[in-house]
Amino acid sequence: MPADTSRQVGQRVAATRQSRRMTQADLARATSVSLAMIKAVERGARTPSDATLDVIAGALGVDPSRLVTGYACKERRVHAALPELSAVLAAYDSPLGQSVRTAAELRRDVKQAEAWRLAAQYGRIAEHVPTLLADTLRRLHSSHTPDAARLVFSTARTADAVAYKYRAHDLSARLVDLMRWAAAQADDPMLSTTAAYVRTETFFAAQAHEAGLRALEAALDAAPSPHGDEGNAARGALHMRAAVIAGRAGDDSAAALHLAEAEQFGDRVREDVYQGTAFGPDSVRIHAVSVAVGLGGDHVSRALEVAEDWKPPEDLPAERCSGFYIELARAQLWSGLADDAFASLKAARRIAPQHTREHPWAKHDTATLRRLKRADAESLTRFAEWIGAV
Known part of the structure; x- marks a missing residue:
């Protein structure tokens, strides 16, 4: 866990829960975490583990970095998942074994993974998509149906979001090739x-x-x-x-x-x-x-x-809205509107923290802002530390 106190983390969990109009009991039910644990976390008596923090953040619909400043466990998990994705791709035309999920379960899980992609939840994608991609490939090779090919396509699309954002560009290109292959299999x-x-x-x-x-x-x-x-x-x-x-x-x-x-x-x-x-x-x-x-x-x-x-409406995909503010911040910075640029970068972080943190323009422009505005050290420095620009 990063350097936030347990009390600070608990206060953020409570504030976010209340903004969602959830009770502590609601949050406990949504996470399968005990009500006693939720109460202890919120009053700062317990520090949640990474796994507990993940499920709490997921139930609240936010990235864990909204609750814990500088939370980086997701980034480590993403990078750890990339070799597993590569191994699945290597055997795309001859996957071993049978799918452990039914066709209905695969459709449900592929749809869930797509929702994570649209919400820029890269850590959750990294955790689940390698095995999901393997299962969709097994289903395609056993059934040879257009529907199975579409499931492969969608899962590869979701996996590519992680590979590209985390600059695994060779892996991203291979996933795009898999998408093109699956599209041909679906004849769509x-x-x-x-x-x-x-x-x-x-x-x-x-x-x-x-x-x-x-x-x-x-x-x-x-x-x-x-x-x-x-x-x-x-x-x-x-x-x-x-x-x-x-x-x-x-x-x-x-x-x-x-x-x-x-x-x-x-x-x-x-x-x-x-x-x-x-x-x-x-x-x-x-x-x-x-x-x-x-x-x-x-x-x-x-x-x-x-x-x-x-401004982009809230129902657009989080990654696209975050990208709008990152690009707007660059235009504002070039136009000499440093304060506006910083406000736009903070808006991007609020909408999609993982996307903002991994965006090279956001890092570069934050570093530039910090050089230009050293007198405004505290809040800008905290942001720069969070994004890795210092």
């Missing part, structure tokens, strides 16, 4: 479209932005005709992604073209999650900020304009 063009969206990570990691833009434009050419919400969301998401990578490539005309296309598709569908990728008008606004920051220079003011009278 929509899954292939989503795989093309996720594959863009490999181009971001290699800073091969022009090549990534070409790959996305090829995927747009191959995508199904945009019929109905699903088809519109699929093409809109690709245009949204293409706008961002065009911005990183410094191609402002291509960025503007793809962003305009994404906006048109966004106007046709409600904000929702399509194959694990959120798309709709709000997501397009968030990506408009990313495009402006990617282009830099005179474009940065556009990011500030978007955020001037709009």
